[in-house]
Amino acid sequence: MQYLFDESGRRYLDGFGGIATVCCGHCHPEVVAAIVDQAKRLQHSTILYLNHAIADFAEALASKLPGDLKVVFFTNSGTEANELAMMIARLYTGCHDVISIRNAYHGNAAGTMGATAQSNWKFNVIQSGVHHTMNPDQYRGVFGSDGEKYAKDVQDLIDFGTCGRVGGFMAEAIQGVGGIMELAPGYLPAAYKAIKKAGGLCIADEVQSGFARTGSHFWGFEGHGVVPDIVTMAKGIGNGIPLGAVVTTPEIAQVLTHRSYFNTFGGNPLCTTAGHAALKVLEKEKLQENAFVVGSYLKERLTSLKEKYEIIGDVRGRGLMLGVELVTDRHLKTPAKAEILHVMEQLKDVGVLIGKGGFYGNVFRITPPLCFTKEDAEWYSPSSVCILVFLTRRVSYVCRLPCRRHGLQLVKVVKPCPPLPTEPMYYIRILQIRLLR
Known part of the structure; x- marks a missing residue:
């Protein structure tokens, strides 16, 4: 509901x-039933021992992604997912520099806070190796809806702010915390091209725009006609249950086999069961x-x-x-x-x-x-x-005023209005009258 x-x-x-975060509705009976059933069988073990809850959901999740994006790492949140994605990109490329977009939000840990580009969400912690490129904002940006012009700043940043090579580029298809800001058309394809040329990996932050929320596509990046190297997700993946994931290719995922990577609660059976149930509801109810x-x-x-x-x-x-x-x-x-x-x-x-x-x-x-x-x-x-x-x-109205040069001219006049009423019932009564009409 x-x-x-x-x-x-x-x-x-x-x-x-x-x-x-709530994708298929609060307290959806099928999601609740799946969680209760799983809790009766296995509440927690460890990802060292595979179980159907984690394996089945990973397989179902990978089937929703394009290309060779088939390896799934489960986390507990979007912050964790983005931290892992940045680490994978740096390990795979051997380059520490990562580029993100101004006005972006990618998490609240030290690394993701570095990738976040809003002072409102950043503490004074060490945030090395992250560069912020121009925001392709169609409403306030200098180039309007011309995505390719904004993307030129990515190339400039690579040329003049790095050694010419980068580890990765992280971007949301629609900036959530940034104010539901859609990236200008043509931006992502051009930016991805510049990053690939510099040897970097492209990371799609789908924490908010993923899981069918944009309607036209299951993932936000699909609306831009690109295929990233790494996709991160959280929020809608669990319908409110703490769950996140990183999905990448088998080749890129190999870098984590060089050391021991472990997440105690990532892939918890209860959480992955909730995620799998939510995914089934999304498909069944055509959400x-x-x-x-x-x-x-x-x-x-x-x-x-x-x-x-x-x-x-x-x-x-x-x-x-x-x-x-x-x-x-x-x-x-x-x-x-x-x-x-x-x-x-x-x-x-x-x-x-x-x-x-x-x-x-x-x-x-x-x-x-x-x-x-x-x-x-x-x-x-x-x-x-x-x-x-x-x-x-303010109340504005249009009137005709004489003009020596153009004759009668339309002019908008702004007139002050009384202060807002403070009683909540005043608005409720107005609303009821409007609905009755």
Whole structure:
């Protein structure tokens, strides 16, 4: 289900999915049953002894990936997965330098914190060997939607920031923490080409964009027409159970046989059973198709709101991984930091939960469970309308004013509005009236 309940029993529509983690719904009976059954048989052993829970899921997972990506290493989180991927790339290439994109988020351990490129998420720890390239941001970037122009910075970074060789390149197809920022079209193919030329491995961070969330494809990188050397994943893989994975090729995986690599809880039978059950539900209930249909519908509704309310600067994303960026000035793209907090609180008061992200904290992150329906989207959209009407704090209208040079000219006049009402029931009543219409 796509709902959460508080201690009083009040129901909330979950528009955040535990940070893009709950893929097939909260407490899905088939996932719960599989976990309970596994707990009765084997709760934990060690990956030194294979069991069907880990072997069967690894086989099923590898079947969802293209090319020769067939070797699976299980971890407990996305941070662990990305740490392992970076280590594999460095061991395989013999080069320490790794490139990631500005505005990216890859984890909170020392290594992945180095690859993360937002000061909000970085402590002052040793973070050597990581270089950050220009962010191919279609909304705020200098080259707009021209991905190949952004990718030239990758080559420049290799030429002038390294010895000419790199260990790897890590990128999210859609930056999650970065504000549901889609990489500009053409960027990844061009960036991958530059990395390959420099002897590096390409790592796809699918922690948030993987597992059917984008709708059009099972993995986010597939939407860019590339095949990485290493794929990392977490969040949706376990439907809320702590689980992550790194998938690579047999040739690359050989580097871990030179020493003993071990993860005590990675591949735990309970976790891999949950992951396998969630994967079966995704396929059985056609949740990828649902993410595409419902996500497209919701994005269309949100885009229509953008045309009406100037506080919405951008609507972006794919499937059920959508972002709505709020600004106080569309021309200057001034982040609406305070306003977004008001919207979140008011949406919560009318029964809708949502997340926020982006470097400035002014982007709604809409990543609900993939069982989200059109009816849920219908509830979400008018809820947003009611809040936006009062949040904008300004009423704009168009009038004709005389102009000596051009005669009558359309001019937009901005008029201040009264302060926002603070009583939650005020918004609820407005919402009820709108729904009745």
